[in-house]
Amino acid sequence: MAMDLTEADRGEKGRTARRVLLALALPICLALPGCMSSGSSAVSALSVDKITTAAITPLSADSEIMSDETVIRDLVGDLNEGQMRDPLPWSNALTGSAGVISSFSTLTDGTKSCRVFETTRHGFDGVALFNGRACMRPDGGWDLVEFDRAGS
Structure with a gap:
């Protein structure tokens, strides 16, 4: 009968370990497809963003900078x-x-x-x-x- 308790304890510990691993792996698995679908890769990281806005105007050499x-x-x-x-x-x-x-x-x-x-x-x-x-x-x-x- 002592053997049965030990095996039961081992079984419970195994189920608990599986639950912990599943709890840790689930958020990671859910987050990965979002990163992969957004184009985040080594190649896309090297590309240059060509978007420009009118909100930022470069200063010309002739413009007076308020010093x-x-x-x-x-x-x-x-x-x-x-x-x-x-x-x-x-x-x-x-x-x-x-x-x-x-x-x-x-x-x-x-x-x-x-x-x-x-x-x-x-x-x-x-x-x-x-x-x-x-x-x-x-x-x-x-x-x-x-x-x-x-x-x-």
């Missing part, structure tokens, strides 16, 4: 005298850089008015301090005539 200097120049030029007392944060979504403009002063050389400032620049390459000077053009626009890394 950090351009953002800073426009911000400094748009300030009124009252706003030049407090530090002013800036950011450029195109380059991912940001900083704070501070230490403003105004210089007038005859008819030419300039604004001297310092700014930090936090970019992918680290944090740096820059000294800058923006001067007003006769048409009322501003040019960034100096923008140098401090200590260079």
Whole structure:
């Protein structure tokens, strides 16, 4: 009778092992046909997708890329005298850089008015301090005539 229990136990363990294997194999078998029917193969992986969209337009060499200097120049030029007392944060979504403009002063050389400032620049390459000077053009626009890394 002891033999019968041992054989029964072995039979039950075998059935349990088969159930576990079936439970593991079933999801794999169901997923494989989906992968195979989608064309996922070594050959299809090497092919080039020729689809293009109008949403992404490449920049031409002649187009003006809005650089950090351009953002800073426009911000400094748009300030009124009252706003030049407090530090002013800036950011450029195109380059991912940001900083704070501070230490403003105004210089007038005859008819030419300039604004001297310092700014930090936090970019992918680290944090740096820059000294800058923006001067007003006769048409009322501003040019960034100096923008140098401090200590260079």
